Amino acid sequence: MQFDPFVIPFNIGLYFIVLYAVGRSVIWFRELSRADKLRLQRGFFGPAFAMSLKEIFMESLIHRKILKTNWRLGYMHMSLAFGWFLLIFFGTVEADVFGTKHLNAPYKAIFFRFFNPEHGRSGFEAAYGFLMDLILAFILSGLLLAVLKRFWSPAVGVKKTTKLGVSDKIALTSLWLIFPSRLIAESFTCGAYETGSFLTGSLGSFLASFLPTQEMAYPFWWLYSLSLGTFFILLPVTRYMHIPAEIFLIFMRNAGIRTGDRESSYSEVEVHSCSSCGICIDTCQLNYSAGINTIQSAYLMKGIRRNEDVKDIAENCLMCGRCDQACPVGIELYPIRMMERRRKSADHEYRNLYKGYLRSRFPLTPEKDNETPSYSYLAEESPEKADVLYFAGCMTHLTPSIKNSMVEILNASGLDYKFIDEKGGACCGRPLMLAGQDREARELINFNSQMIWKSGASMLVTSCPICYKVFRESYHLDVEVLHHSQFIKRLIDKEAISLKFLQKNVVYHSPCDLGRGSGVYEEPKEILKYVSRLEKSRYEDAESLCCGGSLGNLKLSSEQRRKIATDAANELTASCPDILATACPLCKKTFSSATSVKVSDISEIVAEALTKTSVPKYNALKALSKPEMANV
Amino acid sequence: MSKNVIVIGGGAAGIEAAGQLAMAGYPVIIIEKGQEIGGHLLDWYHLFPDRRNSVEVVSYLNDIAENRNISILKNRQTEKIERNKGNFHLRTSAGDEIEAGAIVVATGFDLFRSEKKEEYGYGIYDNVITSADLEKMFRAGDILLKNGKAPSKIGLVHCVGSRDEKSGNLYCSKLCCVTAVKQAIELREKLPSSKVFCFYMDMRMGGAHYEELYLEAQEKHAVSFIRGKVSEVGVAHNGSLVIKAEDTLAGRPIRIELDMLVLMAGMEMSEGGRKISSDLHLSTGSNRFFSSIDNHYGSNLSNENGVFYAGTCTAPMSIPETISHARAAATEVIRYMKNTGK
Numbered sequence: 001m002q003f004d005p006f007v008i009p010f011n012i013g014l015y016f017i018v019l020y021a022v023g024r025s026v027i028w029f030r031e032l033s034r035a036d037k038l039r040l041q042r043g044f045f046g047p048a049f050a051m052s053l054k055e056i057f058m059e060s061l062i063h064r065k066i067l068k069t070n071w072r073l074g075y076m077h078m079s080l081a082f083g084w085f086l087l088i089f090f091g092t093v094e095a096d097v098f099g100t101k102h103l104n105a106p107y108k109a110i111f112f113r114f115f116n117p118e119h120g121r122s123g124f125e126a127a128y129g130f131l132m133d134l135i136l137a138f139i140l141s142g143l144l145l146a147v148l149k150r151f152w153s154p155a156v157g158v159k160k161t162t163k164l165g166v167s168d169k170i171a172l173t174s175l176w177l178i179f180p181s182r183l184i185a186e187s188f189t190c191g192a193y194e195t196g197s198f199l200t201g202s203l204g205s206f207l208a209s210f211l212p213t214q215e216m217a218y219p220f221w222w223l224y225s226l227s228l229g230t231f232f233i234l235l236p237v238t239r240y241m242h243i244p245a246e247i248f249l250i251f252m253r254n255a256g257i258r259t260g261d262r263e264s265s266y267s268e269v270e271v272h273s274c275s276s277c278g279i280c281i282d283t284c285q286l287n288y289s290a291g292i293n294t295i296q297s298a299y300l301m302k303g304i305r306r307n308e309d310v311k312d313i314a315e316n317c318l319m320c321g322r323c324d325q326a327c328p329v330g331i332e333l334y335p336i337r338m339m340e341r342r343r344k345s346a347d348h349e350y351r352n353l354y355k356g357y358l359r360s361r362f363p364l365t366p367e368k369d370n371e372t373p374s375y376s377y378l379a380e381e382s383p384e385k386a387d388v389l390y391f392a393g394c395m396t397h398l399t400p401s402i403k404n405s406m407v408e409i410l411n412a413s414g415l416d417y418k419f420i421d422e423k424g425g426a427c428c429g430r431p432l433m434l435a436g437q438d439r440e441a442r443e444l445i446n447f448n449s450q451m452i453w454k455s456g457a458s459m460l461v462t463s464c465p466i467c468y469k470v471f472r473e474s475y476h477l478d479v480e481v482l483h484h485s486q487f488i489k490r491l492i493d494k495e496a497i498s499l500k501f502l503q504k505n506v507v508y509h510s511p512c513d514l515g516r517g518s519g520v521y522e523e524p525k526e527i528l529k530y531v532s533r534l535e536k537s538r539y540e541d542a543e544s545l546c547c548g549g550s551l552g553n554l555k556l557s558s559e560q561r562r563k564i565a566t567d568a569a570n571e572l573t574a575s576c577p578d579i580l581a582t583a584c585p586l587c588k589k590t591f592s593s594a595t596s597v598k599v600s601d602i603s604e605i606v607a608e609a610l611t612k613t614s615v616p617k618y619n620a621l622k623a624l625s626k627p628e629m630a631n632v
Numbered sequence: 633m634s635k636n637v638i639v640i641g642g643g644a645a646g647i648e649a650a651g652q653l654a655m656a657g658y659p660v661i662i663i664e665k666g667q668e669i670g671g672h673l674l675d676w677y678h679l680f681p682d683r684r685n686s687v688e689v690v691s692y693l694n695d696i697a698e699n700r701n702i703s704i705l706k707n708r709q710t711e712k713i714e715r716n717k718g719n720f721h722l723r724t725s726a727g728d729e730i731e732a733g734a735i736v737v738a739t740g741f742d743l744f745r746s747e748k749k750e751e752y753g754y755g756i757y758d759n760v761i762t763s764a765d766l767e768k769m770f771r772a773g774d775i776l777l778k779n780g781k782a783p784s785k786i787g788l789v790h791c792v793g794s795r796d797e798k799s800g801n802l803y804c805s806k807l808c809c810v811t812a813v814k815q816a817i818e819l820r821e822k823l824p825s826s827k828v829f830c831f832y833m834d835m836r837m838g839g840a841h842y843e844e845l846y847l848e849a850q851e852k853h854a855v856s857f858i859r860g861k862v863s864e865v866g867v868a869h870n871g872s873l874v875i876k877a878e879d880t881l882a883g884r885p886i887r888i889e890l891d892m893l894v895l896m897a898g899m900e901m902s903e904g905g906r907k908i909s910s911d912l913h914l915s916t917g918s919n920r921f922f923s924s925i926d927n928h929y930g931s932n933l934s935n936e937n938g939v940f941y942a943g944t945c946t947a948p949m950s951i952p953e954t955i956s957h958a959r960a961a962a963t964e965v966i967r968y969m970k971n972t973g974k
Contacts, residue, residue: 400753422866
């Protein structure tokens with residue numbers, strides 16, 4: 001027996017998905033920028049290729065990162081992905097070794113038992129059959145978890161599972177049907193021929209005891225083939241597209257391609273690589289503090305895939321970056337959300353050509369630049385020459401004790417400094433950028449840049465991580481930009497200020513834009529260890545919480561913000577420290593009204609610890625020079 | 633069943649309610665956390681709108697307290713309140729044990745802690761003070777800056793901790809506007825060469841004779857009223873305060889240098905009231921004040937039988953409103969005691 005009509009649905013689905021994957025990959029490749037194309041080509045013939053293969057094995061099949069975060073969810077993903085891979089692999093080998101011919105068409109391997117019902121009688125064949133049953137049992141155990149998760153998510157340690165659309169539901173049903181229908185079809189066949197191992201054999205004999213197995217098997221083989229075919233055809237328009245997309249993503253990432261700030265086929269692949277595992281939902285403070293569970297990154301990815309209007313989703317986010325760090329697929333969620341916020345000023349857009357199957361890029365006519373700058377009324381400042389510039393920022397002006405502390409510290413260092421926005425300056429531009437208004441922000445950036453250039457300074461110190469991030473990333477300055485925690489750390493290292501030890505227990509809250517946003521984790525903690533007893537919290541470094549005051553969210557109500565702030569403050573002050581320390585004026589302001597524990601910026605703590613001992617000015621000058629760095 | 637009534641709080645509301653109950657023959661025990669009765673009135677100089685000296689009202693309260701049915705336990709706070717078969721059993725921080733048939737909660741209000749609005753610089757800059765601090769200065773007789781000089785330019789900021797979503801207080805404290813007008817006039821009288829500016833969102837002059845006082849401030853005392861919120865306060869090199877605000881009528885941002893800034897702190901549910909609300913399971917509203925079971929005809933009634941409210945523990949109120957509310961509370965208590973056979 002070489003062919004039977006029931007294999008047709010499977011074959012249609014299989015050839016469709018193979019052709020689609022090839023076509024899609026070609027389109028993605030063509031849409032890459034020239035540089036990225038070269039990167040990918042070079043990555044293909046180098047060590048990056050081996051790295052990618054390893055990563056595909058570890059992440060796409062084993063799901064190592066999900067296992068590390070949540071072993072039950074990880075097991076579910078692993079048993080389905082790795083199990084299915086093993087089933088295909090050993091199935092193909094089985095068909096090649098035991099089949100009538102070698103190099104069979106794929107359907108021969110998938111429906112091996114239908115075409116070789118007598119197989120499995122000899123010892124070796126039975127052992128192989130045992131292996132195949134074991135793999136099937138492995139998959140079915142994961143499937144059981146998946147079904148449980150859908151109806152009762154705490155079973156796999158997930159608080160909230162993703163909500164599904166219609167096509168997702170059909171695809172999900174067909175996926176769920178694949179393995180049980182294979183089990184039943186094989187069991188019936190085995191029951192009829194008295195073959196099969198512990199799973200198919202036992203179930204087969206049991207069914208054979210009261211059912212006409214020969215007749216019952218055939219419809220289940222049809223069901224098996226149909227569910228496979230349906231699943232393959234629906235795959236491109238459902239979240240299961242993440243299976244092929246993630247492989248492509250791993251190759252691209254290992255070749256050195258990054259998201260950047262413009263939509264590209266890389267971000268397109270990232271969007272399709274999201275498996276909606278839901279880890280981003282559980283890490284999101286909007287979910288567990290404010291009860292908002294429709295805007296998490298998994299939903300954003302889904303909305304973008306379907307070409308829905310995701311403006312509200314994109315804007316209702318603290319931009320704290322916690323999900324970005326937690327994503328097991330390594331999708332750069334933060335820049336993708338920023339792209340959606342900038343949608344209005346994009347120079348192209350993606351449109352669906354046929355349902356969800358093809359998305360293609362269309363150019364947009366750019367809006368004309370406004371001739372007169374909006375901030376022309378700002379007085380042109382020409383600051384005096386100074387070595388160090390201090391830019392407090394708007395938020396620091398609203399928390400004047402930080403500003404005063406910094407002035408004390410700068411005075412104590414004896415450095416020649418200039419407080420550039422002492423009388424109030426222009427905004428750094430980041431709030432506008434977070435709202436997706438880059439063009440408007442650019443005007444502020446130009447205004448501030450000119451002032452900084454004219455001063456001839458070699459160092460710019462800012463108290464606000466929001467300003468710090470934008471000065472580093474979006475300004476093109478030839479000065480060294482430091483957050484005040486880095487600056488103070490350097491003053492301490494060079495003995496430019498002298499500090500006494502404060503007998504206080506301190507917990508440090510790492511601000512989003514300083515920590516996850518700019519990678520500054522160590523300096524604030526080292527300063528605090530120097531002047532106080534620093535305690536650990538449950539939320540260190542990349543896992544730190546958001547205070548809830550974020551400028552990034554354009555939708556949140558004050559009440560929801562307060563809830564997030566109170567929850568976060570309670571978590572951080574669980575050990576009843578004397579001071580909750582932070583390094584951001586906005587975090588300080590938000591936490592101050594959310595807890596009875598004293599909240600201080602790191603600069604206030606340092607100013608309190610300052611002693612009157614005079615230090616030679618020479619020491620401070622040493623702090624001006626950049627620390628030795630490798631050539632970058 | 634005990635005929636005693638406990639009144640928690642010896643301010644205007646507590647004393648007035650106690651006086652009415654004592655006259656009706658009920659023994660009343662007042663628990664007061666301070667050394668004197670009179671509450672916030674003790675710290676206030678003149679009262680709006682007629683600018684009567686608050687001492688007169690305090691002495692009215694002291695006269696009431698002379699009633700022999702009233703005993704006052706000063707320097708004490710409630711430690712524990714329990715219900716015991718229709719009676720209340722209360723223990724104070726000094727260890728007194730009191731049985732009573734009813735409780736009048738007259739815990740009043742706390743002033744909003746202005747240091748929470750760090751951008752206004754209270755506790756950071758020397759010459760940023762609150763309306764309560766200014767009253768103390770009036771009492772002491774001299775309005776002076778930290779350096780001992782008299783201020784020549786003074787600003788008054790309305791709505792500090794009121795009508796402010798970020799502070800968590802959405803409600804209007806309703807008395808700060810008229811207090812600011814009264815204080816502005818008094819400042820102009822004490823320092824005739826000074827300039828006084830009021831930064832307001834809306835002028836809420838709802839009480840009797842308030843509007844007249846507002847007109848007087850503008851016409852007779854040349855107080856400048858600027859419609860707009862102060863955004864931040866800094867300090868200039870010469871030590872004067874730099875105020876950034878928006879003049880919403882002129883539609884432009886303004887910067888102004890002042891010698892002194894007075895913050896019109898709003899009214900909040902008191903700390904003591906919060907403790908009692910959790911001890912006795914009394915319900916509070918979204919503004920955190922006690923919420924009565926009926927807003928129209930039962931504003932003295934709590935969700936617990938035998939517990940009554942008097943005065944500003946339910947909402948911001950002026951002195952005359954507080955006195956009326958306290959009398960009404962006494963009426964409710966008497967009705968309750970009669971109905972329960974006490």
